[in-house]
Amino acid sequence: MIEKIKNKLTTIGMVLAAIFLMWVLYVLNQIRIDVNKVVDYTPELTTQLYDRNDRLIANVFDKEHRFYAPFKTIPAQVIESIVAVEDTDFFEHGGINIEAINRAIIKDIQHMGLVEGASTLTQQLVKTMLLTREKKFTRKLKEVILAFRIESLLSKEEILERYLNQVYFGHNYYGIRTASLGYFHKELSQLNLKEIAMLVGLPKAPSFYDPTKNLKFSLSRGNQVITRLKTLGWINEEQYNQAINFVPIVYNDSITQNRAPYVVEAVMKELEAKYPDIRHGGYKIKLALDLGAQKIADEALKFGYDSIRGRDQRLDTNKSTSQTLNGAIVVLDNATGGIMAMAGGVNYAKSSFNRAIESVRQPGSSVKPFIYQSAIEAGYTSQTLVADVETTFEYQNEKNETKQWKPRNYKNEYKGMITLRDALIHSSNLATINLVGEIGLDVVYKNLLKYGFSKMPYDLSITLGSFGVTPLKLSEMYTIFSNKGVKVIPYFVERIEKNSKIISQTVPREQYITSADQALKMTSILRDAVRYGTGSLAAVSGIELAGKTGTTNNNMDAWFCAYSPTIQTVVWYGNDDNKPMRVSETGGRGAAPVVGYFYKNWIQVYPDTKKYFDLPASKPKVADTNDTETTDDASIEATSNEQL
Secondary structure (H helix, E strand, C coil), X not given: CHHHHHHHHHHHHHHHHHHHHHHHHHHHHHCCCCCHHHHCCCCCECEEEECCCCCEEEEECCCCEECCCCHHHCCHHHHHHHHHHHCCCCCCCCCCCHHHHHHHHHHHHHHXXXXXXXXXXXXXXXXXXXXXXXXCHHHHHHHHHHHHHHHHHCCHHHHHHHHHHHCEXXXXXXXXXXXXXXXXXXXXXXXXXXXXXXXXXXXXXXCCCCCCCCHHHHHHHHHHHHHHHHHCCCCCHHHHHHHHCCCCCCCCCCCCCCCCHHHHHHHHHHHHCCCCCCCCECCEEEECCCHHHHHHHHHHHHHHHHHHHHHHHHHCCCCCCCCCEEEEEEEEECCCXXXXXXXXXXXXXXXXXXXXXXXXXXXXXXXXXHHXXXXXXXXXXXXXXXXXXXXXXEEECCCCCEEEECCCCHHHCCCEEEEHHHHHHCCCHHHHHHHHHHHCHHHHHHHHHHHCCCCCCCCHHHHHCCCCECHHHHHHHHHHHHCCCEEECCECEEEEEECCEEEEECCCCEEECCCHHHHHXXXXXXXXXXXXXXXXXXCECCECCEEEEEECHHHCEXXXXXXXXXXXXXXXXXXXXXXXXXXXXXXXXXXXXHHHHHHHHHHHHCCCCCCCCCCCCCCCCCCCHHHCXXXXXXXXXXXXXXXX
């Protein structure tokens, strides 16, 4: 009888063994996972942008924020700590820990389910990179098989390197170096034992032990790791006592740390075509941007915005014309065209639309210096007389009907014959139009094309800036004056590195337009426009500026384009829906003070900047009160809605 029972049990055992074997074979047959993802490890890495002084501007990444740490850069104490707390026999086993598995199986059987794991670091790596986290026996078997496979292909050091760079450490930090830099602002080599213990304790429950959220529990978890090290005899009593009560400084940084969002997004869009992995390839991008200039530019743009909104609401709270008001600012290095600062709006979080690059607006009277430059190149001098008198122009419209255009000056003031210098300083519309009539529309049009303007109507309306241009493009045009006759193309990127190798370096692009002498004549006039002309609200004590206001029909746009001996600044304000601003919001009142705000703060931060133009000294003139705060330098009124 006993023999029969033994035979029956043997048969049942063989059947169960056969079933188990068939199940194992089935699972093996289902494994179609490519372990090359682990072997040929190429994780997503964060791209970083730096300013011209090597200060971090932003971290850019797609899904996972990660800085890579090669094994040779990982301190021995980090390795000891992670092994102590996660897999003490890591360097002895072949991928799985049999004793730990036996303990786990007993508990799992007792509870009729997977309640305790026995995963080695190798298994954790497999689970993280190749499998799901579902609690099923089939998944566990796959994990074991793949762990054996990984152990046969990689060294223990390579497995640890992948593990420490792959796992999640909370706070959107992937990889231990990322967590070290994020939480403690330290490289791995600079960490003390308590900081190391807190980091290696995070993977168990990264969100719960995140020290920016639960510092008390994070410290407690770190102490568990330290105690484990002492129990194993891997640290001595003195090390234990020093670490156990230490409380490190923990930083709660934003992940991107983006200090120039309009610039960063513009750079990424520019580089994506050439470098498809630019957002996750671990590039180091050095920009021409200066974070000091960017901070001042952001503050200046907001200052102007608040001023316009404040005047608007104070004067007429029931009929506010600035519901969609916004602005843009571009700051360039005169000599190279490097973009030192740029903001395409007053608040990126509310509107990411980059008005500095994408918004095409009429430049108004800010185009006039280019008209007058044509005159200078044609032989006119700053003392040549031009007629500032009312003129009525007749023209044929598209229906071949005869129409009249009667442009006017601001406040309908006309001064008769005035010098070319005074005409531009005070932004006379009629003098400018009559000047174009003298030198020829064809000559002016051809020169504007040479300077870089495009898509212009071939008629006298171009005299008053009746065509579209972006703030960045207008900035490019103004380098003709700020860079003494040589136009430079604005650029963001100075240098691109990958894997510590320079893969691209920018060489400034220049285009000769006119001689330095001719350009300096214009600088002399524009300097006086700031001293006592339409740009007087931009004047700053202690630094010379040259600049020109611009205001378009119905005050839809307010510009001020200015430059010092080294830096150029273009400011624009307007409503996104193209509705008019208040009639008082001219380039001289709305935009010029913003430029003044920028340079006043710039010379405080950078007192050694060059402050005076290389021009012959001239006697200062008292400011004309008619050309300060209320000057509308390009207001046009026609007898019909059509422009000549």
